[in-house]
Amino acid sequence: MRLYKLxxxxxxxxxxxxxxxxxxxxxxxxxxxxxxxxxxxxxxxKESYSVCWGEHHVRVDATDTPEQFVxxxxxxxxxxxxxxxxxxxxxxxxxxxxxxxxxxxxFLTNAIQYGxxxxxxxxxxxxxxxCFMISQNNNIKRIAKSVDLLCQKYGTRKCDRGIEYxxxxxxxxxxxxxxxxxxxxxxxxxxxxxFLPNHASDFANWFIKVHTAxxxxxxxKLLMMTKGIGxxxxxxxxxxxxxxxxxxxxxxxxxxxxxDIYSGHFDTTPYASCAGYVQQLQFYYYRSLKKTKQGGC
DNA sequence: TCCCAGGCTTGGT
DNA sequence: ACCAAGCATGGG
Numbered sequence: 001m002r003l004y005k006l007x008x009x010x011x012x013x014x015x016x017x018x019x020x021x022x023x024x025x026x027x028x029x030x031x032x033x034x035x036x037x038x039x040x041x042x043x044x045x046k047e048s049y050s051v052c053w054g055e056h057h058v059r060v061d062a063t064d065t066p067e068q069f070v071x072x073x074x075x076x077x078x079x080x081x082x083x084x085x086x087x088x089x090x091x092x093x094x095x096x097x098x099x100x101x102x103x104x105x106x107f108l109t110n111a112i113q114y115g116x117x118x119x120x121x122x123x124x125x126x127x128x129x130x131c132f133m134i135s136q137n138n139n140i141k142r143i144a145k146s147v148d149l150l151c152q153k154y155g156t157r158k159c160d161r162g163i164e165y166x167x168x169x170x171x172x173x174x175x176x177x178x179x180x181x182x183x184x185x186x187x188x189x190x191x192x193x194x195f196l197p198n199h200a201s202d203f204a205n206w207f208i209k210v211h212t213a214x215x216x217x218x219x220x221k222l223l224m225m226t227k228g229i230g231x232x233x234x235x236x237x238x239x240x241x242x243x244x245x246x247x248x249x250x251x252x253x254x255x256x257x258x259x260d261i262y263s264g265h266f267d268t269t270p271y272a273s274c275a276g277y278v279q280q281l282q283f284y285y286y287r288s289l290k291k292t293k294q295g296g297c
Numbered sequence: 298t299c300c301c302a303g304g305c306t307t308g309g310t
Numbered sequence: 311a312c313c314a315a316g317c318a319t320g321g322g
Contacts, residue, residue, distance in 0.1 A: 137305075137318095138319085139301080185317080185319045186318045228305070229305085230305045233304075251302095251303040253302095
């Protein structure tokens with residue numbers, strides 16, 4: 001992977017060349033994140049996405065040159081924010097591919113061929129916590145809508161090189177907040193309880209404990225102590241928020257998949273260091289086979 | 298009208 | 311320990 005710092009009309013840009021196994025569309029549609037939206041493309045650009053995370057925003061283009069991308073931000077922003085967000089320092093692809101072949105797992109082999117441009121995003125504990133509390137028994141389109149409404153109501157409106165966006169609310173902004181009219185449904189009660197004003201210090205302590213937990217198991221246990229966070233949501237938060245790659249979230253799709261493809265049991269131990277990546281590949285591929293029509297995120 | 302969506306809590310065995 | 315109902319809401 002090579003970086004080139006250039007300038008265009010709007011300011012500094014970073015061109016990334018030789019970035020293998022990276023697909024904006026696949027990441028946007030993978031169901032990990034809910035604030036990545038497609039933009040119209042122009043000449044020389046195959047895909048263009050607006051990516052929001054925390055208070056940050058960037059436009060990223062996939063160019064006509066294979067494995068070449070343009071990040072419309074400064075080199076500092078790229079290195080400090082987006083390189084980490086997209087988890088570009090390590091590529092699990094080769095390990096999982098050779099593992100799938102060694103285990104004669106043709107489904108996984110097909111899955112990585114189909115969706116090998118997926119990365120496990122590093123979205124931080126805070127944003128992952130909120131988004132995946134909303135995600136339970138919900139669909140991706142509606143999750144994205146609720147998250148968007150939340151950002152509009154409690155975030156800050158900003159403009160990045162001509163693109164308007166709202167920052168993700170900070171923790172203090174949600175203490176005692178009004179969670180009605182966000183389309184949360186029955187999940188609203190979970191938010192009201194978690195962000196009760198008189199429990200603000202309890203929340204802060206709990207959050208820090210989760211953040212500094214010494215292991216996946218400890219973090220997961222702590223997460224599941226809160227109402228609204230069960231086994232699956234805790235796994236998603238561990239994986240996307242805390243980089244516990246051994247987490248392997250099982251939702252309704254994964255249940256069906258494991259039933260269908262692996263006759264009821266899938267052993268993650270051969271992929272222990274990257275079980276979450278394997279899960280994403282399986283999830284993404286299986287949905288592509290089964291779904292008739294579905295919006296992205 | 299019924300069923301499903303990146304499930305969880307609660308209350309029954 | 312496992313199982314079922316109920317849970318808001320929107321879309322097919």
